[in-house]
Amino acid sequence: MEENLSGRKLWRIAGAIRDQLQAARVNRFRETQSQVQNLISDVTELEAVRRKLNLCIARGWTAAATELSEHAVRLFRSLHYSSKEAEQVTGKREITIPAVREVLAELLQAEEEFEGFHYYPEDEVLAVVTETIELEGVYLGDFEVQLHIPAMGDRNFRSTYRIVALDPHASSRNEAVTHPHVSEERLCAGDAGAAIDAALAGGRICDFFMLVRSVLTTYNRDSAYVVLEDWDGVTCHDCGSVIGEDDTYYCTSCDYEYCGECASSCSRCDETTCTSCLESCPVCDDRVCGGCMTTCQECGQRLCRRCRDEARCPCHDEEPENEEESDDNDAREGTEGAAEGGEAGCDASTEEAGVRTTAETP
Amino acid sequence: MKLLFINNDGGGYADYQEVATGTTVEKFFSQQLPGAKAEDYLIRVNRQPVPRDYVLQEGDRITMTPTKIEGAVAA
Numbered sequence: 001m002e003e004n005l006s007g008r009k010l011w012r013i014a015g016a017i018r019d020q021l022q023a024a025r026v027n028r029f030r031e032t033q034s035q036v037q038n039l040i041s042d043v044t045e046l047e048a049v050r051r052k053l054n055l056c057i058a059r060g061w062t063a064a065a066t067e068l069s070e071h072a073v074r075l076f077r078s079l080h081y082s083s084k085e086a087e088q089v090t091g092k093r094e095i096t097i098p099a100v101r102e103v104l105a106e107l108l109q110a111e112e113e114f115e116g117f118h119y120y121p122e123d124e125v126l127a128v129v130t131e132t133i134e135l136e137g138v139y140l141g142d143f144e145v146q147l148h149i150p151a152m153g154d155r156n157f158r159s160t161y162r163i164v165a166l167d168p169h170a171s172s173r174n175e176a177v178t179h180p181h182v183s184e185e186r187l188c189a190g191d192a193g194a195a196i197d198a199a200l201a202g203g204r205i206c207d208f209f210m211l212v213r214s215v216l217t218t219y220n221r222d223s224a225y226v227v228l229e230d231w232d233g234v235t236c237h238d239c240g241s242v243i244g245e246d247d248t249y250y251c252t253s254c255d256y257e258y259c260g261e262c263a264s265s266c267s268r269c270d271e272t273t274c275t276s277c278l279e280s281c282p283v284c285d286d287r288v289c290g291g292c293m294t295t296c297q298e299c300g301q302r303l304c305r306r307c308r309d310e311a312r313c314p315c316h317d318e319e320p321e322n323e324e325e326s327d328d329n330d331a332r333e334g335t336e337g338a339a340e341g342g343e344a345g346c347d348a349s350t351e352e353a354g355v356r357t358t359a360e361t362p
Numbered sequence: 363m364k365l366l367f368i369n370n371d372g373g374g375y376a377d378y379q380e381v382a383t384g385t386t387v388e389k390f391f392s393q394q395l396p397g398a399k400a401e402d403y404l405i406r407v408n409r410q411p412v413p414r415d416y417v418l419q420e421g422d423r424i425t426m427t428p429t430k431i432e433g434a435v436a437a
Contacts, residue, residue: 181433195374
């Protein structure tokens, strides 16, 4: 349940924010302490390696010295990694602890800048509501930016706030995406990331809300969860109907998206393929994708791979028959040819061969 | 004279700056963010909107927050 904010209540919220910033600062020190401890452990181990190496060299234990050297290399690598990590942790922006009255001034400013400034006492969430957002003609509705005060003491500030769509108009491609830069109520702040971190680390609550609003009211097509052109679904490349992500079929042959009506699959590999990219095998009549079609090496006939592998190309049947046919022709030419003429004999033999082929085909 | 400048552009930082007496908000903006357009920023002095010819005073707190910031997909 949201709460109206009196001066006293605001003062208490400001105090709670300050307490969390102090906790965050202590956590930062603990993190540095842990990094230093890791480095000391590696250095201590290196010292042990040094002592053992001294002994190995003095006694001529070369095999043991080789093993120790390898161990030293592993420790050097670990030290390199640990020191880089330690540098990153300790080099983070310092958390400045503002006075409670400064935080209070931030809250009062936020109250002026945003109409829907309010507080949820059960979850200790401070929230503002943006104006209705419409980007490039796509209505997205208004959003509530929720700052979870107890989470501000955590190491990862980005988990402390959520972007809740109050009048959700999620992408039909992905219901978790309510804004091109919001997925599962989390904002990918992009260029504002560092400034948001700095604002939170300094207790500049109003600046934080304003920065988030600036991201929400800007569209970066190159780095959106779902681009606005596809917000309301995908257009089937074949029939032009608009479809949701779950109903989209991607043709691996032509790289376009299709609706269920216009998509099919290859009879051989089962790969989703649009009907235009499927070919009929002239031998078995199955519809197969381009990848499963091939040519007969002997006659060049296009056919599916299975028919080729099973030697079902018609040329395999025709070759021996042609030879028989040729023998028959020769024989017939000997008996009838003189009377009927070459052309007639050729026609008759073709017909006969045709009948025979049909009869022999199972 | 000295004032507190909070720049919410880029990395976002707060620092004290020395400025000449009589410096207006408009001049200070062009000094701090050369090439940027003032209409793309929310400029507040002591947490209040001010006209561009407002003359900055000793101890003023000035914030500049871009109104257009590109978000991105998580890496």
